Amino acid sequence: MESFFDFFTFSDPNVRYVVLGNILLASSAAMVGAFILLQKKALIGDAVSHAVLPGICAAFLFAGSKHIGFMLAGAFITGWLALITIDYIVAKSKIKKDAAIGLVLSVFFGTGMVMMTYIQQSGNAAQSGLDHFLFGKAATLIGSDLLIFSILALILLIAVGLFFKAFALVAFDRPYAEALGYPVRKLDLLLTSLTVLAVVTGITAVGVVLMAAMLITPAAAARYWTNNIRRMVWIAVAFGAFAGLAGAYISYTAPAMPTGPWMVVVSSAIAFLSFFFAPTKGIVPKLYKQYKNQRTIAEENALKRFYHLGERDGHFPVPRAMDELIDAGDVNAPAVKAALQRLTAKEFVVAEGHQWRLTEEGQLRAARVVRLHRLWELYLTRYMHIAADHVHDDAETIEHIITPELERELEYQLGYPERDPHNAEIPKS
Known part of the structure; x- marks a missing residue:
């Protein structure tokens, strides 16, 4: 009970840094991930999360130490270069986008692993813990890290807020956005930059291997709960924040449990429940x-x-x-x-x-079903010019879903008929 109270009151400064850092990185990544998902670019997040590794290693070699500012800058540069490379390959060759993503992801991540191996064998004592960027280690977050995360999250929030309408329009109807004069290419470039920034924000806690999950999974889960894009973004942010909080709590109560992977597990569990039990779109x-x-x-x-x-x-x-x-x-x-x-x-x-x-009520209900069947048969023969002996099966299907409004419109269009195409009487309403 004492640990539970300490955790949720943030009485321990280290706990406070870890919890707030996790919430910031997970919620900001989910916010950007919603637009990535809607634009059907989910694999982009995976490419970026793997492509930042050589930037981290290059920053370490440049600074000679694990300076968080340099490392995040290096990660941003290589992540951004990876997306630009993908677009260039697709535009200038016959290689499809999924193949280009796989190619760039492999090359950048492979380069990063070679650089990390070199650093680990270089004898530089400062390289200790550099491998935490692969799978993350949220427990190492300190106050200065939280400040950087807060700044990056604020940048993401402001950018998404300012360009929300444009991002939504491009996601749902790109040609219409172009017709209205929106700078679609520049918006793509901005979203690309925000995606890289979101990934960079989370690599310290979640790592380059798992960060793609935190980018896409909360957004995919949120998509099952609403058709409204604004609500979807906020639901994705809430799911991401909860995953960050839950991952931090699990690692707090069981110190041997890593925070980053548990954030992904919790986020995946939310997605699983959403896929199966979301009120309107869930499988169940x-x-x-x-x-x-x-x-x-x-x-x-x-x-x-x-x-x-x-x-x-x-x-x-x-x-x-x-x-x-x-x-x-x-x-x-x-x-x-x-x-x-x-x-x-x-x-x-x-x-x-x-x-x-x-019963009397049952007879009225039966007459209405027959009435809808025969009205639809007559509509198909009169307006769709389908032979009378070919309309029965279609009418069998649609008679169960015709609403009272559509029924009235059918009557009006058909001139309140009394007989169907087979000369059978149409019951009165």
Whole structure:
């Protein structure tokens, strides 16, 4: 309990630096990552995160020590050069962008590993801990690091805020942005620079290998929760900040656990939950909605069979046996029985021994389904010029999703018809 209290009150200065540093780097990376994701440039983050390694090593060789300012500057330069190189290769050759990204990523990262090996074998005592830039070590953050992170995060926040509308427009409709006169190429260059800056901000804590995950994963998770880009960005920032806080807490309570990898694990867990359980776009809600739609279709088809049998015999509403309902729709008995039980619970059908009969409300519902089916058949034959014997299957599908507004519009367009293309009577509303 004492450690829990110490952590969340930030009573230890080292804890304060680690927590605030993690939150700043994770949230600022997620903010930029949202636009990278929307522009379908997710692999760019991976390329940048690997390409900064030679810049870090070059800065160390230049300064002779692990000066954080020099290292971040070196990382920014090589990361930015990597993206420029990718664009140049794509523009001047027949190599596709994904191949160019893989090529540049491999060359830059390989160069960085060679340089790091040279530094480690050089005997320079100052190189101790340089390998932490590969996988990160948030526990080494100090007050001056936090100041640098705060400045970089503020730059990212201001830049995204100023160019938010332009970035969003380019992400969703690039040709339209060009037609409006937006400097699309310059905006691409600015977003490229912000991407590099976001990666550079996080390499100290997360490392070059895992930083791409912190750039893209919170944004990918946020995409499942909203269609509004502004809300998506803020949700991504919140997910990134939570991942930073959770990673710091786990490493605080279990010192052997590295902060950076746990930030990625927490962020991935959030993404996993979002992919499966986000209210409208998650896999589970979609499957549940599909299941409900299938049940509704089965129920409406059962009601429609009642109507067709009554129309054939000229009697509404006469009790019907299971065999009649099965033969009328050519379906299996368990499916019909399950639909009838649900319709009974909704008071559209009443059971009379081993037979079922439509209630007054059920008859109105059945008539509406038949009505929509026949209106759509007539629309297809009259306006789409489809033969009358080819419209049934399409009408079977769409009759279940026609809204009252569309129903009224169909009636108006068709002139309030009384007969369908097969000369069957269209039930009145």
